[in-house]
Amino acid sequence: MAMTGVLRPGFIQIRVMDMEAAKEHYIKRIGLHQVMEGDDGRVYLKAADEFDHHSIVLRKADDAGCDLMAFKVLDEETLDGFKKRIEDYGIEVDEVRAGEQPGIGRRISFVITSGHRIELYSNCDQSDPKPGIFNSHIWSVEPHGMRARRFDHALFYGPDIDGVLDFFTKVLDFKLAEKVQMPDGLLGIWLTCGMKAHDIAFVKHPEPGKFHHVSFELENWNDVGRAADIITNFNISIDIGPTRHGITYGQTIYFFDPSGNRNEVFAGGYTYYPDLPTRAWDERDVGKAIFYYERQLNEAFLSVVT
Template sequence: MSLPEIAKLGHVALVTPDLEKSLWFFRDVIGLEVTEEVNGTYYLRAWGDFEHHTLSLTAGDRGYVDHIAWRTKRPEDVEGFAKLLKKAGTEVKWIEAGEETGHGRAIRFKLPSLHSFEIYYDVEKPKADEKRRSVLKNQTYKAWARGCSPRRFDHVNIATSMDVGEILDYLGKQLGFKLREYVKYQNEKIVAGWMSVTPLVHDIAVITRPQAKTPNQLHHISYWLDNAQDILRAADILKENGIHFIGPGKHGVSQAFYLYVIDPGSGCRVELFSGSYLILEPDWEPVEWTEEDHSIGNTYWGDSVMDKEMNKPTIEA
């Protein structure tokens, strides 16, 4: 019997103390499409996303991530992960079909860092209504309908006060993520790692934040734009809406062209992301960056997020 596998990043469930402002930010400024609203929760996706949603917004007393969700390669993989995780000592909670809008039966569990993950397979892929539908049969919505208009959901970056190496090890051994790049300082401890289950450089990144109040922090969620010019256009749109941002710039790690902005409703940081590279080699060796590489690794050129207040974790995850 083959081991269960994760296929891709699915969605992030975000709770916000100012739902109206967060909805304005993600829908009108970032440019996501609203799939539907159910019992006060808004479900959104980018114009090139096919699943029911890649982001949900729910009102709450503070900003935090309820869970980060991943879709498996096969239906039976959900049960497979449940068994493997329980065997490894992880408590698993079943979410029955219908409890969460947009997908079927799922499991939820926490990493050693207490970040909450969800795994599912069955998913709704609703068509866009006729007014918003693209004429392209391989695209969900019309592009450039509003705002920055990213194509798709790309990755998440979580922060922790725990040993980053321990979390990377858990993601690798229990969930099948592959380490692509990492940063190791002179004390020989890994302080950041980029991992994926797809050819992307990272579907998830884990970074150290020793002074964080809790071990389960979010650094950012990320949406993909097609090219650097799209990022520059997004900068104009953010500026026109009076929203502060960091960037544009280029990371050495991942070679990504980036811009960072914070949702004024929830405090969730969003990276608008382009460039980077794909990993197609089956024998890829993880790339090591050291403390001496800092000036190139984090910021190859441009506005340095490491030197800004915006680099701090924003909310719990």
């Protein structure tokens, strides 16, 4: 399969209220590495299994939440093509200069109808640690904390899920891998740009621009269990899990960073091919769809966001 267009999630910028507590959480507990701190105080992090410059950006603010999520596209020509398609669709596109985030080239930036800022870029530097590519070991620095392998996806909450679905599928060429359909319309959509079960997801919510969680991939179910040990050992605020999602099949834990932003660590999940049908759930099994073992939503799932 040739992958073109949007390749994968690149990075996400998260607002935190206490930078030192956030660094300890994302570096020591999640297991990320600090690439650098920018002149403006933003902190750039990555997982050791990622080649690119950074995947998590922490910005000190007086509230929690997510500033933006950016996807990497194939090349500059592809980026220009998306810019035209987005503008033709009727959404205003801002240009972000190369270097606004260190190591990242020119970006295009736009706000979708759910109130979330999404960006695309094609050029970026690599940074250490990163995987070896010649006669190499499994890792170059010893894994620590929850041993996160990559920033995998995010789930956002906001209005106009139907419009978001139309935009992502028609303009950015994403596929709808899975959806929850309620009697009064779409409740949630799980969108993929590659072969993962999801790269970004949205759930219907009256407030625009809200952030449900950022997710990190772990190697296996044993590492999910080890992450749960870490969550209790370091008194990290737990939401739910370890459990499994019916949607995507992912084995998961939801918990909160020191500013109240929800994190997920997960393992597994099915492989998506672009010819596969969309998998659907209705309200009878929405509990199993979200939390497969509990078979019902917890109170926080639909109401606790930053």
